[in-house]
Amino acid sequence: MPTINFEGKDFFCAEDETVLECMTRHGVMIPSSCQSGACQTCMIRALEGKPTAEAQQGLKDTLKAQNYFLACVCRPDGDMTIGLSTVSPKYRVSLLEKEALNESVIRLRLQEPDGFSYKAGQFINLMRPSDELTRSYSLASMPGDGFLELQVKRVPEGQMSNWLFDDLQIGDEVEFFGPAGDCFYIPGSPEQPLLLVGTGTGLAPLYGILRDVLAEGHTGPIHLFHASLAAAGLYLVDELRSLAAGHEQLHYIPCVLHGDAPEGGRQGNITDLPAEVLGSLSGYRVFLCGDPPIVNALRQKCFLAGASMQAIHADPFVFTPAPDA
């Protein structure tokens, strides 16, 4: 009889009972609706133990990889610990490098703590040790780099970004929790065409994902669109150009809304450009990162252009508004 551990308590699962039925019988009310594996309301995560294949049917690959499953159709074949998330240890690391990438974006490289494990494209919650001010930043590095890289845009009146720009010095310490996020590349289908679209520092997770994709030996065409209001907002242009020069399957398209686009780039609205340039997106795997309204609009455009909902991975950034002056 498998044991289900939830929040430190053990519950015995009867034969042929689903995780949802077991928890309900013990008074643990997991939200649920269809009870047939369709609506995904009861999605929960196996923190230890493996969910059954049936309980992961229809979930995105990125969720499967993190052991998410549907409690209503999971008849466990072994002990499991379930919950929504693991409690991350708090890491304390020092700043190794700080460099301006353009007028408003800096690159920070942090020590990678021992035993820290992440997937390129995930994010961390960075904390200012003096007052625990916390903000989420995507990782632009990939495992094996030997450091954690963040790309930070200065937000007018932004408490964290201004502190990172103006006060944080090399050797100073910051803290963080994480990693989290389900916008990352899972090896497989190496010939599948990929579309990566980022606005502003939405390039950060895509830069990690892109290098991960290349390291995994992806052979299908890879189209990276990086968009900014104007050319001055783009960054890593030379690095991306030389990366594209070394990999014939990689196409880098810098995009601007206003003014002239750099060589090989496009001028226009980023929500329209990918489908305009590529036509049908049927069969594509898509990664979208950056401002939420643009990411949401892109998600719809890419879907309407033929990308399957299951193949669209999105990470809308949330910007914390400045406190009232």
Place this chain on the structure above:
Amino acid sequence: MSTVYEQLGGEAAINAAVDIFYRKVLADHYVNRFFEGVDMEKQAAKQKGFLTMVTGGPNNYTGKDMREGHKHLVKMGLNDSHFDHIICHLRSTLAELGVAQDLIDTVISVAESTRDDVLDR
């Protein structure tokens, strides 16, 4: 007798059907305002539940769910003409997937049976 759900190929086929169906709905300017601002992934999951139900797959859908879930849209003006459009998209989705006419008719009759619940009357 096996259900349309089983004849289509079960859960994987429904996933494919959701993509086609939802794309048709979003591209239809007569009805897409009812889908503005919704979380696309949650919406796709709901449509999967709906398509599973109308094809006779495993589900616990109730009339009450349909009524509660659409009340705010009825206030926005959702009426029979919009419901007709959705039925039409469902019909053409199934046709695109090569479902036989008599099975399509069976599915449509189940979908039709939700009309009064959806329109809250």
